[in-house]
Amino acid sequence: GEDVEQSLFLSVREGDSSVINCTYTDSSSTYLYWYKQEPGAGLQLLTYIFSNMDMKQDQRLTVLLNKKDKHLSLRIADTQTGDSAIYFCAEIFMEYGNKLVFGAGTILRVKS
Amino acid sequence: NAGVMQNPRHLVRRRGQEARLRCSPMKGHSHVYWYRQLPEEGLKFMVYLQKENIIDESGMPKERFSAEFPKEGPSILRIQQVVRGDSAAYFCASSPQVTGEQYFGPGTRLTVT
Numbered sequence: 381g382e383d384v385e386q387s388l389f390l391s392v393r394e395g396d397s398s399v400i401n402c403t404y405t406d407s408s409s410t411y412l413y414w415y416k417q418e419p420g421a422g423l424q425l426l427t428y429i430f431s432n433m434d435m436k437q438d439q440r441l442t443v444l445l446n447k448k449d450k451h452l453s454l455r456i457a458d459t460q461t462g463d464s465a466i467y468f469c470a471e472i473f474m475e476y477g478n479k480l481v482f483g484a485g486t487i488l489r490v491k492s
Numbered sequence: 493n494a495g496v497m498q499n500p501r502h503l504v505r506r507r508g509q510e511a512r513l514r515c516s517p518m519k520g521h522s523h524v525y526w527y528r529q530l531p532e533e534g535l536k537f538m539v540y541l542q543k544e545n546i547i548d549e550s551g552m553p554k555e556r557f558s559a560e561f562p563k564e565g566p567s568i569l570r571i572q573q574v575v576r577g578d579s580a581a582y583f584c585a586s587s588p589q590v591t592g593e594q595y596f597g598p599g600t601r602l603t604v605t
Contacts, residue, residue, distance in 0.1 A: 384534075411593075413593070415596075421598060421599075422496075422583060422596045422597055422598040422599050423535070423583065423585075423596040424596075425593055425594075425595060425596075428593065468534055468535070478523070478525070478540070478587060478592070478594060479525070479537045479540060479548060479550075479551075480525070480527075480535070480537065480585075480594060481537065482527075482534035482535045482536075483534055484533055484534040485533075485534050
């Protein structure tokens with residue numbers, strides 16, 4: 381089935397690291413994505429990882445992929461108040477194209 | 493290169509009216525996806541279109557909903573005889589090719605009164 385799960389809420393202090401976790405279902409997914417959504421806005425593509433990679437780093441963002449456990453995480457270093465948003469992980473189902481299946485989102489709250 | 497454009501950004505309809513949501517993909521993108529986000533939920537896939545073709549509509553409700561992506565002009569998501577349960581944010585995404593990343597528009601927030 382198509383089911384992506386995320387923890388619902390994370391609260392961190394400014395300057396700390398944030399780790400947002402996600403489990404996905406399709407072991408054949410080729411790409412896994414992280415999107416950020418600020419209140420009332422659309423989704424911003426943050427980063428993605430190809431399934432043959434274990435880790436990808438992009439400035440303050442680090443994505444870790446454990447294919448055996450179908451577990452994906454997003455680490456944000458030196459979290460800032462501007463990082464407060466909802467973070468969605470998504471996996472691709474490529475039966476007919478790039479259908480993205482999203483988790484319910486993790487609300488990240490950064491306290492100053 | 494302008495991003496994905498959607499209009500209107502906010503749309504209010506009374507029950508039974510029709511809603512038309514428009515999406516202009518990024519320049520050079522010929523693949524369009526529509527997703528719906530219900531309050532406090534993630535996005536759910538509705539339909540995938542290429543120019544003049546519906547490729548996958550497995551997420552579309554069987555009745556009242558239709559989508560098109562004509563040769564010229566934006567993609568349209570049409571909801572006939574709207575009901576309160578249709579109130580949601582509708583997002584469009586585009587990609588340059590089948591295996592490309594999807595870039596999302598700002599969404600249309602539909603409220604049915």
